[in-house]
Amino acid sequence: MSGCDDRRLPVPLLDYSNVTVMRGNRVALDRVTFSIHAGEHVVILGPNGSGKSTLIKTITRECYPRPAEGSSLRIMGREIWNVFELRNLLGIVTNDLADTCRRDLSGRELVLSGFFSSIGIWPNHEVTAAMEEKTTRTLERLEIAHLGERSVDEMSSGEARRVLVARALVHEPSALVLDEPTNSLDFRALHEVREMMRRVAAEGTTIILVTHHLPDIIPEIERVILLNEGRVTRDGSKEELLTPSVLSKVFGVPVDLARRDGYFVLY
Secondary structure, three states: OOOOOHHHOOOOOEEEEEEEEEEOOEEEEEEEEEEEOOOOOEEEEOOOOOOHHHHHHHHOOOOOOOOOOOOEEEEOOEOOOOHHHHHOOEEEEOHHHHHHOOOOOEHHHHHHHHHHOOOOOOOOOOOOHHHHHHHHHHHHHOOOHHHOOOEHHHOOHHHHHHHHHHHHHOOOOOEEEEEOOOOOOOHHHHHHHHHHHHHHHHOOOEEEEEEOOHHHOOOOOOEEEEEEOOEEEEEEEHHHHOOHHHHHHHHOOOOOEEEEOOEEEEO
């Protein structure tokens, strides 16, 4: 659970108002407007090329909105952030990060490095006893203590993804942002990552899931933001938006689905 109890904040965690982002000469996000409050579990769902990656990069401050009257992007009420300060308040796991972290360091070192927004521990990093203790607790909390001494290079994709989630959570962020968290995972790893997401949500950390994969939407997520061609096309409840007619329109192909044990399954 977030140590600073940001669920009581009077301002949204994320607040987008008419946000437009250019990638070269292309409009990647087009007047995007939505807000997410602490304590909400939300999925941002859309096909490949819909602007999901750009949206995440606006959160990590790798992309900035085009200046325009009436346009703003606030994180926890602020438009201007020190990136390193922001990284301690939001835990973010992306596929780019997963690729970067494939190197010869232990799972424990990778989780510890979350305190420094680095990949691994470097000579200038001062690791405290409190950091060591929190790392141990986080590995145990996510039931991956057995991965602490294993080299990341020797882990399966699913194991490495779970360690990255631990790295993102070690400093008790207000929210966990997950980018396509089950990409390239086998069935067992899919189950383990989804169960981990459920555990984190149940413990009080806000989950913001960004995906095109419907079965990743854990039962705890109640709100859906549909993104297509850089625009928010719909924003509402699962019951309202996760329907064959709505999803067929978003993804451009006929869609049929069923609901089993709180999950939505395509068939």
